[in-house]
Each structure stands twice: as C-alpha cells, then as structure tokens.
Amino acid sequence: MSSKLTYNGKQYTLDEEATLLENLEKQAVSVEFHCRDGHCGACRSQLVSGDVSYTTFPMAYLKDGEVLLCCSKSKKDITIKSLS
Ligand code: FES
Numbered sequence: 001m002s003s004k005l006t007y008n009g010k011q012y013t014l015d016e017e018a019t020l021l022e023n024l025e026k027q028a029v030s031v032e033f034h035c036r037d038g039h040c041g042a043c044r045s046q047l048v049s050g051d052v053s054y055t056t057f058p059m060a061y062l063k064d065g066e067v068l069l070c071c072s073k074s075k076k077d078i079t080i081k082s083l084s
Contacts, residue, residue, distance in 0.1 A: 006048075006079040014074060019055060020045075021069040031082070036070045043069040050078030 003014040005023050012027045021043055024031045034042040041060030045067055052072035060068055067080065 003075070004077045005074070006077075008081055014078065016073060016075050018073065019070060020052070020067070020072050020074065020078070020080065024069065031069060033070050038068055038071040041068070044083055045069055046081045046083060048079040048081055050074055050076055050080075052078070 003016065005012045005014040005020065007024060007029060012023065012029070015023055015026070018026070021031060021033055021036070032042050034040040038054070038056050038058045039060055044060065044062060047065055047067045052067050052074050054072050056071045058068045058071060062068065
C-alpha cells in the first residue's frame with residue numbers, strides 16, 4: 001500500500017522519491033516556492049504529523065514544527081498544512 005500525503009486536509013498519493021513540493025506539483029496543487037533549494041523559506045509549511053528527511057541542508061529559518069517542502073521527502077504517511 002502506498003503512503004499518503006495530506007495537505008490542507010486533502011489526501012494525495014505520496015511518491016517517496018520526490019520532494020514534498022514535487023509531490024504537490026505533480027498533483028496540480030498550488031504551493032508557494034521560490035528558490036527550490038532550502039534558502040528562501042517561501043515553501044515553509046507546518047508539519048502536522050509524520051517525519052521528513054532533507055535532500056539538502058535547510059538554510060531558511062524554521063520554527064519548531066515547520067518544514068521546507070522544496071527539499072524534504074517522506075517515506076511514510078505525512079500531514080502538512082500551509083502557513084497562510
Ligand atoms: S522554495 Fe526556497 S526554501 Fe523552499
């Protein structure tokens with residue numbers, strides 16, 4: 001059974017090899033981003049449940065419970081919410 005990505009209350013199939021940003025883009029979900037490299041923080045989102053691993057060191061400032069969608073992946077079910 002494949003893992004699920006829940007974003008703003010909607011459920012999507014999770015591709016574990018793609019970043020969370022790529023996952024949402026593939027499913028035509030509109031997400032804020034800019035650098036796509038962990039620097040600008042435009043893709044910061046709230047991690048509601050689950051875990052991520054980073055593909056590059058996240059340089060942008062993150063508060064507790066926030067993740068950068070552009071450079072993180074998940075291997076299990078994950079729930080995230082936009083900050084705005
Ligand atoms: S798009 Fe810049 S940190 Fe993710």
